[in-house]
Amino acid sequence: MALFITNTPTPTATVPIRRSTTTIVKNPFLLSLPRTRTRRVSRMAAARASGGAGAARSSLIDPDGGALVELVVPAGERAARREEAAAMPRVPLGRADLEWAHVLAEGWASPLGGFMRESEYLQSLHFNSLRMADGSFVNMSVPIVLAIGDAEKEAIGDSPDVALAGPGGDLVAILRRVEIYKHHKEERIARTWGTTAPGLPYVEAAIDPAGDWLIGGDLEVLEPIKYNDGLDHYRLSPRELREEFDRREADAVFAFQLRNPVHNGHALLMNDTRRRLLEMGYKNPILLLHPLGGFTKEDDVPLDVRMEQHSKVLEEGVLDPKTTIVAIFPSPMHYAGPTEVQWHAKARVNAGANFYIVGRDPAGMGHPTEKRDLYDPDHGKKVLSMAPGLEKLNILPFRVAAYDTVEKKMAFFDPSRAKDFLFISGTKMRTYARSGESPPDGFMCPGGWQVLVNYYKSLQAEETGAAVAV
Known part of the structure; x- marks a missing residue:
């Protein structure tokens, strides 16, 4: 990496x-x-x-x-x-x-x-x-x-x-x-x-x-904005996050934004980032796991389901609760690729993070009318490394993780044995959950996966009920 x-x-x-x-x-x-x-x-x-x-x-x-x-x-x-x-x-x-x-x-x-x-x-x-x-x-x-x-x-x-x-x-x-x-x-x-x-x-x-x-x-x-959806306690402001970083005596904070459930590949890169920061001499790097909580497109997993899934990831020890803070970033999502990822990074500076993890096609999406990515998958991390006004932020690009069919776990992709790796996209993950098909062992923690299965079962029940009513 x-x-x-x-x-x-x-x-x-x-x-x-x-x-x-x-x-x-x-x-x-x-x-x-x-x-x-x-x-x-x-x-x-x-x-x-x-x-x-x-x-x-x-x-x-x-x-x-x-x-x-x-x-x-x-x-x-x-x-x-x-x-x-x-x-x-x-x-x-x-x-x-x-x-x-x-x-x-x-x-x-x-x-x-x-x-x-x-x-x-x-x-x-x-x-x-x-x-x-x-x-x-x-x-x-x-x-x-x-x-x-x-x-x-x-x-x-x-x-x-x-x-x-x-x-x-x-x-x-x-x-x-x-x-x-x-x-x-x-x-x-x-x-x-x-x-x-x-x-x-x-x-x-x-x-x-x-x-x-x-x-x-x-x-x-006129007063602090609340949504009364049972998640307001996750919506920590930049001031509150800075205070929490100091309470935990963090000497580095690395932020990771996502709008999908956390699978073991995500956890691999977050844990690997902490390991590398320790190797660099930091004593107590703290992870800010910071899911986007504003507007998202209709086929994204809803915020309440994602937050429940994230809690299972911590409960099952995939991420260490002692060195992880889970909070909601309240911004709406544009899906504007390299332009928007600068905003995501800049906002985390204001919250006190001095490292930002960026991967493939951050803030990107498929082209709305053609079968291709809307943005070059590598441009987001390249833009962040040279964006005006972000010079003080440390950008951490990460290697791509995929499912290693030999080792039966998520691992960093090895081009020398590409045939051994299975890429499970967000779309594929949602297809698994909707159909009730289990992903390969080691793709996601069991409790987190069950949260997704339960969500898609509830959707199917609603759709069936609506069809019957009609």
Whole structure:
């Protein structure tokens, strides 16, 4: 397995690990800085300049911009803000919009302080990065924007501030000092996905039906966003993760994102990564197993099933609970390949991870109209190794794992005996589970596999019941 190590000295037993202090900026909208149309990323500059209201230690890596931007209104001010919001023009949030508000609120997109205004949007769309006030860059490859229609634009009129209402109509946030600009959908889609072919899941769900205007501004989230789905305890914010890393005295954190159940091949590469970090001189590397929890396409395994499956992986000792943290990353999924994988890596920097595992075709998918991959499978890891603004993150490409039919277990692929290896794709895995056919012994822990079998049995029962009802 090749390691791309960027600007990080190898620790040794004789050199103590330095612990730095990370400034946490709460509610940078309280800074009340003047806004002008020509001032670029002024919110980020303000956040960086502020000393902040609190601090959380970061022994590993500073967040982008030097400050973790948190946008949730303090508890003592929420009633007054809610009363103020009730009198404002309202903008409805769809499911993905709410997830992006959650991402912004907790600082995953630091130093961004709200839905993007036009200058930020254009930088993100065309440069995959944002320029700070001091001339430095932070990576920002996926635009975080909010769309509105003609009716909402007319209702807002000249109002400088708007209230954001959740899918159920409840007030979620205030957007201050708003800027409204044109939503050029074709340009956005082409620049983000590299194609405008029909059938892109996020485009069909969140962009095609969206309005023809974008509205940006400084975000104030009225209270922490919860989903009340029994999984909120897994949704640890960047601040909470940094605190947990320090509690466990981690001297390295390596993050692994996935949107599928964990099989023994995944576990092999995660355990192998920890072994290699120990060989490099780290004393307590901690794994952040960080499944994506926002919008996913319909044929992906649902989040609650994945989380139950992940818990079985830890219960059965496939991964060590003492050196593993399982948490949900709240971002929606674009399936935008090398463009999106930069966002996934950047967000983990803000959570305190200083190593990021990347494999074949990260954030990719099959072409929506042709029988081929939409992206080159190797481009994601290549882009990450040279992406502007990610220089401080250590990128760990891994070798491909497959089922070794001789050894009867998941192992790293050996080209010299390629015929001995069986590749079990996510599609093949789901086919096994749907049909009740067991995968080869050693592919996945028994408890985790049973979770998937039970899920697909429940789907079949629902389909049968629906057919009978018709």
